[in-house]
Amino acid sequence: MITRKKLRHRKSFAAWSVLCHVLFSLLQKKLLSSDVYSQYESIRQGKQEIPKYFNFASDVLDKWSEIEKAGKRPSNPAFWWINGKGEEVKWSFEELGFLSRKVANVLTKECGLKKGDRLILILPRIPEWWLVKVACMRAGIVIIPGTSQLSAKDILYRLQASKATCIITTDKLAPAVDSVVSQCQFLKTKLMVSKGSREGWLNFTEHGDKADLFPDHSCIKTRIQDPMIIFFTSGTTGSPKMTQHSQGSLGFRPLLSERYWLDLTPSGMIWNTADTGWILTSIASFFDPWVFGSCIFIHNLPQTDSAVILNTLCRFPVDALVGAPTLFRMLVQNDLSKYKFMNLKCCMSGGEPLNPEVMEKWKSQTGLDIHEVYGQTEVGIICSVFKGMKIKPGSMGKAAPLYDVQIIDKNANILPPGQQGEIAVRSKPIRPLGFFSEYLDNPKKTAESERGDFYVTGDKATMDEEGYFQFIGRDDDIIISSGYRIGPFEVESALIEHPAVVETAVVSSPDPLRGEVVKAFVVLSPTFLSTDPTSLIRDLQDHVKKTTAPYKYPRKVEFVKELPKTVTGKIKRNELRDKEWGRL
Structure with a gap:
């Protein structure tokens, strides 16, 4: 379904970028009267009501495909992906439309999904993530993104809470899904993005090739308030909440909001390094750039490596970079005078x-x-x-x-x-x-x-x-470490399962690189009081990594005799947190 071409050295990148900007300047007057964004000027001015029906795939992406075919958009890709190993994928809006219709056929014809069904999508930064999202919109399937760091326990909770009928992930996470699938009565279909095969799983690529047998997929009609995407967001108490967004809340809003933070054009190229499970990726690497007909640039980035990021900015015409503060904290630790960014603005x-x-x-x-x-x-x-x-x-x-x-x-x-x-x-x-x-x-x-x-x-x-x-x-106890939102309850629940832990409280602690990290205050069981502290801390950290998503583990652990509590027995997390941040 997707061909990853070998990446050739492009000496003409700079000239190509300049040409795109010149071309855009020449076409700007035409685009202002014909591009997708400008079609909604009357709504922004209050002269026309917000439409009753809206679908991002047909009303935005397909419109840009038409503009592209008419020669009224700069020769800029709609999507550009590299993996750092010499492979790349580049799509125009027309190619994105063709491939996403094939995937929509896979989901509806092969997997039997229909409008309103929920699909959990747990993929790293690979092109299939973008294809599946567009395909789901075409079919009216509700998308539930998740980070690839989710554990079997996290996946089980999401499958049970959402009643999802389909899950798409990689061969790396497939075993975790299989370990809990017996407890998920609503799950009917499992799709794996991999070259290999696994019992009980459909191969995404193989079934995508079969989609050629079906006629072109017609985008389903959706109301602007119909559900489109669900994010699981952590809270200070209890399990993560299902936060549902409509077709309009993420896809239509940027059409009304002017260029309020991205200021992109059809000749622009944006690179957002956030994880695919975050809403920031849906906003900065999907909806908002494509509203303006811009190119979304993606590096697979299995690991965040400052040298790789800096060299990529020097080699590719990225003009907008989006990242968590951790990214910039890492980058400024390098001698930036050695790098000359190609197009970053x-x-x-x-x-x-x-x-x-x-x-x-x-x-x-x-x-x-x-x-x-x-x-x-x-x-x-x-x-x-x-x-x-x-x-x-x-x-x-x-x-x-x-x-x-x-x-x-x-x-x-x-x-x-x-x-x-x-x-x-x-x-x-x-x-x-x-x-x-x-x-x-x-x-x-x-x-x-x-x-x-x-x-x-x-x-x-x-x-x-x-x-x-x-x-x-x-105002609450949420911990944001390297951009990841971590609910203390989830970490405490994992820690309390360990036989050494009698009681625990988790708060944020300052960190020069990550902004803040997870710190656990632990009251030990008497049988573990003589255990080597260093070894026990490592054991507790490993336990949390195995029990929940690895990024949630406590990077700091302090053993205490008791935890501060109110007269009603509630733990005073604010007191522990204030102590950590030097406010006491």
């Missing part, structure tokens, strides 16, 4: 606050600013530093278009500039299009996410007189 960081000193070091060595972006799984991009906006070190910018973002108190009163409170987005009387639909099967949590007329983020900040937001900290 804009850098964006999101997922957690970025240290001002990292921004200054990057700027001094590359001449480029890092624009901060702040958002959440539930509502997407909330604040950002737009192109041309004054950058204030430590600030995550201003409110994104379509959102009324305020700082409120516990009674939902709007606080004046400079006063600390909770970041909130107005949700009444009209719920913004970019909002999640609900926490599936959890009406209580859905209701608790609102206070007065606002959706509350759980994050504390201040806003100055100019409308810039300054992040202070999370």
